[in-house]
Amino acid sequence: MREYTILSLLSVLLTAVLDRTLRTGVLRKAHFWVFMGVMFGFMLIANGYLTWRPIVLYGERFSLGLRLVTIPVEDFLFGFSLVGMSVILWEYFKRKEGRDSEVRP
């Protein structure tokens, strides 16, 4: 079964749900997509290196087997979730800590 394909798709869905639940609204901001474009550029280099050497190898039966140069397409979804959740939680904790400190006497 294409487990990695399924899990990477679910993680993107989870990222969108997280952004809504925490009311961070990150995915609705235009500059988020500029930022994600920059991160995909970095990813092509770092993940490209990891998969070209290869430092990381993949069980082909768990994914579609489609690669952008050397990077499996699922890695882009995985990367989107990792990067997306990082900034969503950063915005969330920043807001939360700001609110906490306001409450303090």
Place this chain on the structure above:
Amino acid sequence: MNIEYLLLLVCITLVPAIMSRSPGLPLASEKGALVRAVLTVSGFFWCWDIIATARGHWWFNEEYVLGIGLLGLPLEEWLFFPVIAFVSVFTWESTKYFMRRR
């Protein structure tokens, strides 16, 4: 070379780690939020990684890792998620800074 994966992580971290002290960015003043965000994201992806590696979704070339590991993941892979989460937050704040967004 066994230090290759570690070296890649060092290269990725170097510039953001130095630049994160820039006064225009709120990273140094929001250390608590940064640590909490990085650890929460890492916790989720560590779990995914442990399961995926155990299932054989991917594995690591012994030629390029130090050989120290836990729960099937090399040390470098444990460091990968905090590193990427930190670099993400740094790049995010830099993007907002250059695009003049709050």
